[in-house]
Amino acid sequence: MSLLYEDNIELLESENITSGSTTPTMPVFTRMSSYGRYEANYGKHLNIDRLGSTDDLFFSINDDIFYQVEENFQNISDNNIQKVANQIVSLLKTIILPSTSRKLPKFISYIREDGSFLFEWLFPHYRLGFSIELDIYDSCWYFVSDETFGYFSASGNTQTSELRSIIEYLVPFIVITSPNR
Amino acid sequence: MIFPENCLRGVRKKEWITDDYRVSPLAFEADSRTKNEREDGLMETSISWEDSTDVLLFCFENIEDVFIHGAVRLATKHIDYIKKHSDCGRFSYERRRRPDNEYHGNILFDPNLAPRTRRTLEASLAQFSSKVIMKKDTN
Numbered sequence: 001m002s003l004l005y006e007d008n009i010e011l012l013e014s015e016n017i018t019s020g021s022t023t024p025t026m027p028v029f030t031r032m033s034s035y036g037r038y039e040a041n042y043g044k045h046l047n048i049d050r051l052g053s054t055d056d057l058f059f060s061i062n063d064d065i066f067y068q069v070e071e072n073f074q075n076i077s078d079n080n081i082q083k084v085a086n087q088i089v090s091l092l093k094t095i096i097l098p099s100t101s102r103k104l105p106k107f108i109s110y111i112r113e114d115g116s117f118l119f120e121w122l123f124p125h126y127r128l129g130f131s132i133e134l135d136i137y138d139s140c141w142y143f144v145s146d147e148t149f150g151y152f153s154a155s156g157n158t159q160t161s162e163l164r165s166i167i168e169y170l171v172p173f174i175v176i177t178s179p180n181r
Numbered sequence: 182m183i184f185p186e187n188c189l190r191g192v193r194k195k196e197w198i199t200d201d202y203r204v205s206p207l208a209f210e211a212d213s214r215t216k217n218e219r220e221d222g223l224m225e226t227s228i229s230w231e232d233s234t235d236v237l238l239f240c241f242e243n244i245e246d247v248f249i250h251g252a253v254r255l256a257t258k259h260i261d262y263i264k265k266h267s268d269c270g271r272f273s274y275e276r277r278r279r280p281d282n283e284y285h286g287n288i289l290f291d292p293n294l295a296p297r298t299r300r301t302l303e304a305s306l307a308q309f310s311s312k313v314i315m316k317k318d319t320n
Contacts, residue, residue: 108199110207120304122203127308129206131300140297144305151262155301 066093069109069119081117081132084139088130088158089119095167100175123178125149128170130158143170182276187254188228188286189240191247192313202313204253206303211290223271225287228255230276236284241316244282251313259309260288269302270294 066089076082089107096104109119120129126145133139141163142155156166190208192198197208211224219225227247229240231254240248257274264272270291279285288306290299 108205110196110205112207112210118206118300120205122199127304129300129304131296133296135296138296140300142297142301142304144301144308146308147259147262151266153263153267153301153305155297157297 065096065104065106065121067106069107072109072111072117072119075111076115076117078115078134080136081115081134084136084158085117085119085130085132088132088163091164091167092171095164095171096175099171102175102178104175104178121174123174126152126174128174132158141166184257184274184276184286185230185232186258187231187256188260188274188288189231189237189248189252189254190226190228190310191240191244191252192250193247195250198250198313202251204307204310204313206300206307208253208310209288209303209306211288211299213292216292221271221289222292223273223289224292225289228274228286228288229282229284230286232284237314238319239284240282241319248316251315253310253313255306255310260306263302263305267298267302267305269298272302 069085069089073082073086076085092107105122107119107121109117111117114134116134117132118129120127125148126143128141128143130141131139137157137159139158140155141158143152144154145152156162190204192204192208194207197205199205209226211226213224215225216222229236229244231237237252240252260274263269270293271289272291272294273289274286275289276286290302294302
């Protein structure tokens with residue numbers, strides 16, 4: 001069954017983020033949906049030198065950054081939520097794993113009291129999250145940053161055929177700007 | 182009304198803290214029950230306004246059941262930024278003193294927000310928050 005939602009993401013412009021660049025630019029895109037036009041465009045040019053982390057919780061890809069999330073799948077009581085979460089993790093793996101050999105933080109997951117499932121990828125100045133709701137069609141992704149990244153905020157539904165494009169768009173930025181470990 | 186630079190949110194559950202003492206968006210989920218108790222129908226996330234440097238210790242010592250696993254500090258300017266730049270309905274904050282906590286207030290969520298918008302707001306608040314402050318850090 002297709003989980004295509006009415007959402008429609010329109011990628012307006014992008015700047016190539018190449019390895020070694022010291023000033024990657026926050027991806028800029030505008031989304032169209034049933035909720036109206038939503039612009040997520042607070043991006044600034046960044047200086048990677050500012051992005052140092054005090055954290056020492058970065059893992060090698062080989063250490064499996066998805067371990068905690070996948071381990072938590074067994075605690076999800078709703079089969080549909082588990083299925084969608086599994087699909088998104090599989091998608092993330094196909095995009096993230098071939099893209100870098102850098103050490104990256106692990107994903108962290110939570111099961112809410114109502115049974116919905118949240119998993120996040122946390123970096124010092126931003127986080128990418130996927131919230132799988134009881135009504136699967138309310139499920140969403142989000143990417144939010146603090147003021148270092150210009151208070152960037154974007155979100156959309158996960159049940160869209162565009163999800164791969166969005167993740168493919170965000171992951172290179174995340175990998176390049178993550179503190180080098 | 183003038184609000185202080187920061188507010189404090191109690192970390193009621195250990196699961197809200199990551200290994201490196203950052204906070205989960207779950208810490209900022211509004212209590213949906215409160216919309217039925219308020220005339221404006223908004224949903225509350227309790228905070229304490231940090232009117233002075235003593236408030237943190239006050240919270241640890243007097244609201245132990247809420248600040249049981251620590252506190253996070255959130256700058257009012259960050260909430261203002263979200264309010265100004267996001268399509269977040271009646272998202273706002275207030276001071277609402279309680280007999281046991283004169284610093285008490287709420288971050289208020291519009292119950293009519295799309296789930297996606299609400300989750301993004303919760304994540305933004307978590308991202309803008311400080312790392313978890315433990316009671317021992319106040320000594």
